[in-house]
Amino acid sequence: MVSYALPGALGLLLAELPVRQLAHLSPLDVAVIAIYFAIVIYIGFYLKRSANTSEEFFLAGREMTAWIAGLAFVSANLGALELMGWAAAAYQYGILATHWYWIGAIPAMLFLGLVMMPFYYVSRTHSVPGYLKLRFGESSRLLAAVSFALMTVLMSGVNMFSMALVMKVVLGWDIHFSIWVSSITVALYVALGGLRSAIFNEVLQFVLIWAGALLVPILGLIEVGGWRKLQAHILLNVQGQNYTHMWSSLGSFSSNPMGVHWTGIVFGLGFVVAFGYWTTDFLVVQRALSAHNLRAARLAPIIGAGFKMLLPFIVILPGLLGLVVLPMHLVPEDVARLHGGHTYNEVLPLMLVRYCGPGLLGLGITALIAGFMSGMAGNVSAFSAVWTYDIYQPLIRKSAPDRHYVLIGRWATILGVMVSIGTAYLVMNAHSIMDYVQALFSFFIAPLFGTILIGMLWKRATAAGGFWGLLVGTATSIGLFLWVYIHPSALAKVAFSIHAQSMAENLYRALWSWTACVIVTVIVSLCTKPKPISELAGLVYGATQLPEEPPVAFYKHEYFWAAIIIVVFFVLNLIFW
Amino acid sequence: MHSPTLSIWFFIGVMLVAYGALISGYGVFELVTGKTANVALGYLHAPVWWGILLLTAGLFYCIAYRPGKIDR
Numbered sequence: 001m002v003s004y005a006l007p008g009a010l011g012l013l014l015a016e017l018p019v020r021q022l023a024h025l026s027p028l029d030v031a032v033i034a035i036y037f038a039i040v041i042y043i044g045f046y047l048k049r050s051a052n053t054s055e056e057f058f059l060a061g062r063e064m065t066a067w068i069a070g071l072a073f074v075s076a077n078l079g080a081l082e083l084m085g086w087a088a089a090a091y092q093y094g095i096l097a098t099h100w101y102w103i104g105a106i107p108a109m110l111f112l113g114l115v116m117m118p119f120y121y122v123s124r125t126h127s128v129p130g131y132l133k134l135r136f137g138e139s140s141r142l143l144a145a146v147s148f149a150l151m152t153v154l155m156s157g158v159n160m161f162s163m164a165l166v167m168k169v170v171l172g173w174d175i176h177f178s179i180w181v182s183s184i185t186v187a188l189y190v191a192l193g194g195l196r197s198a199i200f201n202e203v204l205q206f207v208l209i210w211a212g213a214l215l216v217p218i219l220g221l222i223e224v225g226g227w228r229k230l231q232a233h234i235l236l237n238v239q240g241q242n243y244t245h246m247w248s249s250l251g252s253f254s255s256n257p258m259g260v261h262w263t264g265i266v267f268g269l270g271f272v273v274a275f276g277y278w279t280t281d282f283l284v285v286q287r288a289l290s291a292h293n294l295r296a297a298r299l300a301p302i303i304g305a306g307f308k309m310l311l312p313f314i315v316i317l318p319g320l321l322g323l324v325v326l327p328m329h330l331v332p333e334d335v336a337r338l339h340g341g342h343t344y345n346e347v348l349p350l351m352l353v354r355y356c357g358p359g360l361l362g363l364g365i366t367a368l369i370a371g372f373m374s375g376m377a378g379n380v381s382a383f384s385a386v387w388t389y390d391i392y393q394p395l396i397r398k399s400a401p402d403r404h405y406v407l408i409g410r411w412a413t414i415l416g417v418m419v420s421i422g423t424a425y426l427v428m429n430a431h432s433i434m435d436y437v438q439a440l441f442s443f444f445i446a447p448l449f450g451t452i453l454i455g456m457l458w459k460r461a462t463a464a465g466g467f468w469g470l471l472v473g474t475a476t477s478i479g480l481f482l483w484v485y486i487h488p489s490a491l492a493k494v495a496f497s498i499h500a501q502s503m504a505e506n507l508y509r510a511l512w513s514w515t516a517c518v519i520v521t522v523i524v525s526l527c528t529k530p531k532p533i534s535e536l537a538g539l540v541y542g543a544t545q546l547p548e549e550p551p552v553a554f555y556k557h558e559y560f561w562a563a564i565i566i567v568v569f570f571v572l573n574l575i576f577w
Numbered sequence: 578m579h580s581p582t583l584s585i586w587f588f589i590g591v592m593l594v595a596y597g598a599l600i601s602g603y604g605v606f607e608l609v610t611g612k613t614a615n616v617a618l619g620y621l622h623a624p625v626w627w628g629i630l631l632l633t634a635g636l637f638y639c640i641a642y643r644p645g646k647i648d649r
Contacts (some may be wrong), residue, residue, distance in 0.1 A: 028599060028603055031599060032596060035592070035595050035596070036592070039588060039591070039592050043588060046583065163614065168612075199585075200585045200588065203585050203589070204585065204588055204589055204592065207589050207592075207593070208592070211631060213592065215623060215627055218615070219618050219621070219623060222618060222621070223617060223618055229620060325617070353614055353616075354616065354617050354618060355617055355618060355623070356614075356623075357607075357614025357615075357616045357619070357623075357624065358603055358614060358624075359599055359600040359603045359604075359624055359628070360600060360623060360624055360627065363596060363600065385578060
């Protein structure tokens with residue numbers, strides 16, 4: 001995910017550690033990595049001739065099947081830092097980390113597919129800020145577009161730097177080498193083939209991530225003797241902490257290692273943060289918009305939800321297995337800095353090294369690189385579309401031939417990568433920036449969700465209401481962040497408990513900012529003149545006639561798959577209660 | 578509009594075939610020579626069966642989505 005809840009500042013902390021190379025690559029491993037780079041670059045060149053019009057370049061010609069759009073949807077979110085960061089969180093906090101994959105994703109993805117996607121798709125918008133323009137006017141669009149564009153490239157740079165540090169720690173690779181090789185590769189294939197190239201590579205990278213990472217939990221479970229024995233061993237190793245139950249320890253802030261209450265998980269994470277990210281972040285919505293018809297666009301997030309639900313198997317389980325099979329005890333970064341030892345963030349590479357010899361190790365490392373590149377490609381392709389259609393076109397050149405905007409899109413891709421590289425070097429020289437950039441990204445997500453949700457579901461919402469709601473919601477988020485930063489004791493008020501930890505603070509801050517956004521939007525809307533209903537067609541529930549989709553067999557219907565996924569979702573939560 | 582003629586699944590097939598051949602080939606080498614890599618559960622010879630799995634999946638995708646059969 002674009003680190004909407006990445007645990008800790010992975011790269012910052014790794015940066016301050018003494019370099020201890022964890023693994024050495026054999027020629028076979030190098031060959032595996034080289035094959036990957038050759039294929040992704042070839043795909044970029046191959047697809048260049050399919051990216052001539054703006055619809056082709058920015059929306060992949062709206063030709064993708066539901067499966068391809070769905071896999072790209074979940075892959076664009078699956079960065080390497082997410083793999084490593086959440087495996088580390090599982091080692092540190094136990095199975096609670098799975099909430100970010102299940103309740104923190106699945107309901108929101110289904111809601112996007114079933115409720116919101118028709119409005120995005122039918123309005124024929126190029127982007128989420130584009131929808132805001134249609135619904136609330138230019139000022140809301142510009143506020144959302146500028147904040148999204150800025151945060152996207154900044155996050156991309158932070159992730160790039162973190163990934164380069166991971167490669168330095170795991171393989172001893174030079175940081176500059178990692179940054180430039182991976183960036184140039186992404187810039188090349190996205191600038192050449194546009195969104196289609198990004199999507200093709202994301203699907204390929206998704207398969208690769210599974211091929212490279214799935215072996216670790218399989219071998220780990222064989223080694224410990226299965227899930228029940230893993231639970232028993234964890235209980236022995238970490239006495240007094242509940243590491244293998246997802247809900248039973250959430251009755252109070254102090255009864256679980258994450259310092260979070262179930263209300264924070266359900267309302268903060270499951271509702272505001274998850275819905276904010278999965279339904280309004282253009283990085284993921286853009287993938288669904290590339291689908292070849294409305295049914296495929298609705299199915300894409302639903303298919304993505306199915307795969308998202310499986311990810312804890314290759315992310316969380318290795319972290320839990322590490323608690324049992326690793327001979328050393330992993331420690332927080334500040335402890336490692338003072339006394340040496342391996343950190344939580346190294347759990348996934350350590351597990352890879354434990355089980356994977358030549359070839360398989362290369363595949364695992366390639367999976368991490370692929371995760372990083374899919375995340376970065378997602379960022380720059382989304383940035384390119386928002387820059388071209390929501391900033392350049394309205395502010396700089398209103399009408400120009402279609403090919404001009406395609407050219408601008410290609411250059412915006414290069415520009416996005418260059419700014420990302422600049423950010424990476426900025427972070428390298430001033431590490432504390434990383435924390436602020438990650439926090440900044442979270443400021444905009446929750447209020448944006450409030451604005452778009454009201455805009456789609458309430459005909460009475462006005463342009464002024466949308467703009468002021470978005471602005472006040474964002475200001476609330478920033479204000480609460482600063483309040484806690486300046487007076488740490490304020491955390492007890494923001495998150496309702498002195499036991500709350502940073503993750504809990506993020507969840508409650510999102511809840512506050514969303515609430516502020518909704519209240520202001522409603523009040524200002526009621527005081528201002530609404531648009532006539534005729535101008536809301538295609539944008540708002542109740543004013544939109546959705547196109548008739550041709551009937552299909554029940555097993556191809558979006559509601560059928562959504563029902564299956566929600567049932568599995570509840571069953572999984574009950575099993576691991 | 579110039580739609581590509583090669584499916585993404587074909588590219589995935591090619592990649593899996595390449596990886597499957599390399600990894601299973603190395604696994605067979607380990608098995609024959611007895612020079613197993615110093616990893617946990619090395620006696621399970623994961624490169625052999627994992628490599629064969631990748632190779633089989635790759636061949637399936639290469640054939641099912643060979644050039645000429647379009648599924649974007």
